[in-house]
Amino acid sequence: MKDHDAIKLFVGQIPRNLEESDLKPLFEEFGKIYELTVLKDRFTGMHKGCAFLTYCARDSALKAQSALHEQKTLPGMNRPIQVKPADSEGRGEDRKLFVGMLGKQQSEDDVRRLFEPFGQIEECTILRGPDGASKGCAFVKYGSHAEAQAAINSLHGSQTMPGASSSLVVKFADTDKERTLRRMHQMAGQLGIFNPMTIQFGAYGAYTQAIMQQQAALMAAAQGTCLNPMAAIAAAQMQQMAAFNVSGLVAAPMTPSSGTSTPPGISTAPVPSIATPIGVNGFSPLPPQTNGQPASETIYTNGIHPYPAQSPTVADPLQQAYAGMQHYAAYPAAYAPISQAFHQQAPIIPQQQREGPEGCNLFIYHLPQEFGDAELMQMFLPFGNVISAKVFVDRATNQSKCFGFVSFDNPTSAQAAIQAMNGFQIGMKRLKVQLKRPKDANRPY
DNA sequence: TCGTATT
Numbered sequence A: 001m002k003d004h005d006a007i008k009l010f011v012g013q014i015p016r017n018l019e020e021s022d023l024k025p026l027f028e029e030f031g032k033i034y035e036l037t038v039l040k041d042r043f044t045g046m047h048k049g050c051a052f053l054t055y056c057a058r059d060s061a062l063k064a065q066s067a068l069h070e071q072k073t074l075p076g077m078n079r080p081i082q083v084k085p086a087d088s089e090g091r092g093e094d095r096k097l098f099v100g101m102l103g104k105q106q107s108e109d110d111v112r113r114l115f116e117p118f119g120q121i122e123e124c125t126i127l128r129g130p131d132g133a134s135k136g137c138a139f140v141k142y143g144s145h146a147e148a149q150a151a152i153n154s155l156h157g158s159q160t161m162p163g164a165s166s167s168l169v170v171k172f173a174d175t176d177k178e179r180t181l182r183r184m185h186q187m188a189g190q191l192g193i194f195n196p197m198t199i200q201f202g203a204y205g206a207y208t209q210a211i212m213q214q215q216a217a218l219m220a221a222a223q224g225t226c227l228n229p230m231a232a233i234a235a236a237q238m239q240q241m242a243a244f245n246v247s248g249l250v251a252a253p254m255t256p257s258s259g260t261s262t263p264p265g266i267s268t269a270p271v272p273s274i275a276t277p278i279g280v281n282g283f284s285p286l287p288p289q290t291n292g293q294p295a296s297e298t299i300y301t302n303g304i305h306p307y308p309a310q311s312p313t314v315a316d317p318l319q320q321a322y323a324g325m326q327h328y329a330a331y332p333a334a335y336a337p338i339s340q341a342f343h344q345q346a347p348i349i350p351q352q353q354r355e356g357p358e359g360c361n362l363f364i365y366h367l368p369q370e371f372g373d374a375e376l377m378q379m380f381l382p383f384g385n386v387i388s389a390k391v392f393v394d395r396a397t398n399q400s401k402c403f404g405f406v407s408f409d410n411p412t413s414a415q416a417a418i419q420a421m422n423g424f425q426i427g428m429k430r431l432k433v434q435l436k437r438p439k440d441a442n443r444p445y
Numbered sequence B: 001t002c003g004t005a006t007t
Helices: A020-028 A058-068 A108-118 A145-155 A176-191 A196-226 A229-251 A275-281 A294-301 A315-330 A333-345 A373-383 A411-421
Strands: A008-012 A033-040 A047-055 A082-085 A096-100 A121-128 A134-142 A169-172 A361-365 A386-393 A400-408 A432-435
Touching: A008 A058, A020 A033, A020 A047, A047 A058, A058 A082, A096 A108, A096 A145, A108 A121, A108 A134, A108 A145, A134 A145, A145 A169, A196 A373, A196 A411, A361 A411, A373 A386, A373 A400, A373 A411, A400 A411, A411 A432
Parallel strands: none
Antiparallel strands: A008 A047, A008 A082, A033 A047, A096 A134, A096 A169, A121 A134, A361 A400, A361 A432, A386 A400
């Protein structure tokens, strides 16, 4: 039915209105298709904009890749179609071996001779330092996974090379992903990033700062437009609260039981309170509401507001902002268990809609590294009804790329958000908030 | 630095 060495292709940048039957003709011209599957969300059935494609013949896949990959843009897409081997195919890593515990004086030829009996060697590289001295290890790539496996079976631990401290190591080389992960862990070790305490405080700190400054921006806007004594009073009150909150949050110990012998914030003891919502669910770090105001409901549905749209009036953002501030002020560790339970029950509602109407979609750059979709949403909620908030994430590292999109359901909210948030300082950076580039409307049919 | 999605 299909070649034993067939390649499964990943196809990206597919318009979400195209199904298998629409795509088939496009790909069939390169050969007989064995399987073509559009990826769908497992719960909602939502089209993910990509597909897997396997031809019966390996050659067809290669032809399709070279003819289509980055070569052609499907209607309605901004970027060219992607056609390349799926991640599951590995990047040749499944036939590449890492060889350790070689003798320092062994050459590439020596290693080749050792590995030749098990198959066709495509690549053989000794790892060397800057001075050219062997590091005692190498990469050997075979033509197939089976050959590589045979080499492992026969050679791993089979002998000890002169000058090596233990027997020969022969294993599959790390995949790119494994390498990246390893690097991340190394960096994390140096920076202490993966200490749960640190990452939570990092997120919370930046988030708090963003909220505080956001309040200031909102108040400035309110004062500027209203010239109303009440606004001035409200502003003064909120500034006071901001000061209170900052000191309360950052300086106070987070739990009564932690840190008797370590300073607050550096404790390595388990911290069940604030840590859990962010770390486990990626939810907003805001605590449960205590005052009956609606501003924080969104938090518990992972940023999706379960109620009809808030009106984008001046009063509404202020009210919400105010409610948010009270949460910070009032948040004690005692809320932790409630907060935790609440978060665990929060429904996961996948975002159905990504993009709003023209003029409603914002592009945001210079986001703090630790901001996720939820924080982005939270930050723009005061300006109107947020349809979606998406932070771009590097797929290999799961790290934010520090930019994202926010979509409102109306242009007025979008403009208000630009007014208030563009140039907004967070840490060392200033947010860049602008309308998303409109996708090219005048494409020749 | 412009909606990236890998069963």
